[in-house]
Amino acid sequence: MLGAMNRNLTRRAWLGLAAIAVAAWRPRPARAQGYLANLAPEEPIGETMKRLFGGRPIKDGASVITIDMPLIAEDGGSVPIAVDVKSPMTAENHVKAIYILAEKNPRPLNVKIGLTPAAGQAYVVTNLRLADSGPIRVVAETGDGSLWIATRDVRVTVAGCAA
């Protein structure tokens, strides 16, 4: 009798513990993605490059990547950038991702743009927040996994307190 109760309690306790464990291990719901743990870590650009591209070689893409940005940005909170990567955008040979990184931002990756051949061009325009004057790096990743990089210096008059 006592033994059975003990076993019961034990089983109940075990189930309780299991339930707590499951609750604790459940990933954060979609509505809570804004916490720091879900953001890229604050780190120097070198760490970000390592995290994103590992030790893969990155070729000089100055001849294939065109970055159109103002030389002097008056408002770091909104700096327009246009990136154009020369690519035939066929299934065999296309740009599958464009990464825009600001060296002086605490979290250097501004945005990653994934593209498919249906885009027809490897092109994107957006507005960035820049924390300080410094180089902007644009990395293009092609379908076969090779990486190309181009950089552009931008002077920021009023910092964008960026991210």
Added chain:
Amino acid sequence: MADIGRVKLAVPGSVRRGSVARVRALVIHPQERVERQGGRSVDRNYRFVNRVVVTYLGREIALIEPSTAVSENPTFTIPFRATEAGPLKVTFFDSHGVKFEGTAEVKVT
């Protein structure tokens, strides 16, 4: 900020079949930036657009993953090859799990 979530899309009035056109998409959104206190980031659930999906004729054209370092009212211009008339849809998802979408009809001549 009453307009949060309003999506505006701009596509050319008509596009020659097979040519590449561009869509400009914008969402009214605060795109909150990380606050700092005493040099350290404050941990809270920041609200910013962290995923943008662009589809044309139901096929994915682009998947964009913005960070908090994209300006308020995020805007993106993305190309697409206009093969036939049909809907071009842009969906913005934010870190609070809310989604905002806009559709434009592409006319092909």
